[in-house]
Amino acid sequence: MPLLDIKNLSVEFTTRAGTFRAVDGIDLTVDEGEVVGIVGESGSGKSVTSLAVMGLLGSNGRIVADRMMFGGTDLLTLAPSKRRKITGKDIAMVFQEPMTSLNPCFTVGFQIMETLRVHEGLSGKALRHRAIALLEQVGIPAPETRLSAFPHQLSGGMSQRVMIAIAIACNPRLLVADEPTTALDVTIQKQILDLLVRLQKERGMALILITHDMGVVAETAQRVAVMYAGQVAETRPVADLFARPRHPYTGALLDALPERALGKRRLPTIPGMVPGIADRPAGCLFGPRCRFATDRCRAERPALTDVDNGLARCFFPLPDGHLGAEGAIQ
Template sequence: MSLLDIQQLSVEFGAKGRGFRAVDSLDLQLNQGEVLGIVGESGSGKSVSMMAMMGLLAGQGRVNAQRLHFDGQDLLTISDRQRRKILGKDMAMIFQDPMTSLNPCFTVGYQLEEVLREHMGLRGAAARARALELLQMVEIPGAQSRLDSYPHQFSGGMAQRVMIAMAIACNPKLLIADEPTTALDVTIQAQIMELLVQLQQAHHMALILITHDLAVVAEVAQRVAVMYAGQVVEQGPVDRLFAAPSHPYTAALLQSVPEHSRGARRLHTLPGIVPGQHDRPAGCLLSPRCPKVQERCQIERPGLLAHEGTQVRCFFPLVAEEVA
């Protein structure tokens, strides 16, 4: 049984019947200890889908799903009290900007201990000792003295390490990292990713990595899901999908990597923009931008079907000769 099983997840914002569908019929499965990369342009629904799964969109959007199970529990029917027991303990998330995730009014030691009190029942010296252990685990120098520091006294990279420490405090079964290195410089990005991978392997956590960085996905993940305009357009094993993408959008993403344009005057780009609320095409959502578009694509919307080792949402998937 999968640790995480998502079937036909949809998220809508705005007035019912006239709203904007930010996530459309998302299917994802994840096993214990597996690393899944989710990639796509900004606005493709990567972060929203994970926040919806965790129940963090209450009162903001309408979430529907055919199945939404985590570790044998139905996330669609559990009570708010049961959900609070899961979030932060068995399922944790690292957000993009640590400075907006940490409370500026409390020391990092207090915030770490709060998690430990809530989910593990640790108090006093035991909570303090575990908080110190967590800061040491994420390699914060002078961890003992930094327990009494406030978030503004940390650099961006160190604050992100605090957020990672908070996320792994209760040894979660699933860790979701949402662009965890976006606000950091390049050298710190590499350190944070290395730390995440080490912790994931040491604790055998399942990891969902939401990122724009295809190189990181190729190095870290076993499987990858490519999202476009709220839909998964292709998913499968990293080596298979990167070597021979079946969807034109996946191929365009890979061609936009600078290494693929070495010697060219300009980087490869895909013309146009992701369709918004009022300009969604009737057929395939990529059809206005797709170089392989045909008449059927403009009038009919494709489903996600098996194709040569991956799942692809395309009537006319690419073959190896076209990719090359």
């Protein structure tokens, strides 16, 4: 049985303009110790999906799902008090903005120790020693002195390491990392990703890595879900997806990688934008940007269907060797 098992998850937000479905019929499973990547453009629903899993949606958000199980527990029917005992302990999250995710009014030590007090019941010297050990584990030098530092006294990379220390404090079974390298420079990005992968292997926890970077997914994940406009466009093992993408959107993303454009005069791009609240087409959501779109694509929404050791949401999956920008408007 998967550690996380989600079936037909939809997330709707109520605004003055009406109701908007940000996530539409997502299926997602994560096994114990597995690394799953979720990729897609901004506005594809990646972060909203993670917040739904964590139970951190705002008051105007509504979750509808056939199933949302974690470790055999039904998250849909779980009382808020019991949900709070799971969130931050068994399921933890690293947010995408390290400089704004920490509370500026409290020291680093207080914020780490708060998690340990609430979920582990630690106090006194044991609490302080555990906080210092966590900072050491995430590679922060002189951890004893950092306990008394405020977030504004830390660099972006240091702040993200503190966020990771808080997230792993209670040995979670599942860690959700939502674009953990956003706003960090390239060298720090590599250090943070290496840290996450090392901690995942050492602790045997499952990891959901949400990112824009296909290269990061190729290096770290075992399975990947490509999201587009609130839906999963394709999900397959990483090696299979990179070698033989089946959805035109996946192929276009891969074709736009700089390393795949060597010898070309221009870097391939995907014209247009992810459809928003008022301009979603009746048929395939990627149809307006896809060169292969037919009348059927414009009239019907394709379902996820079995294809080559995975699933793809397309009436006309790409054949072997046929990559991406060729499947998008030129």
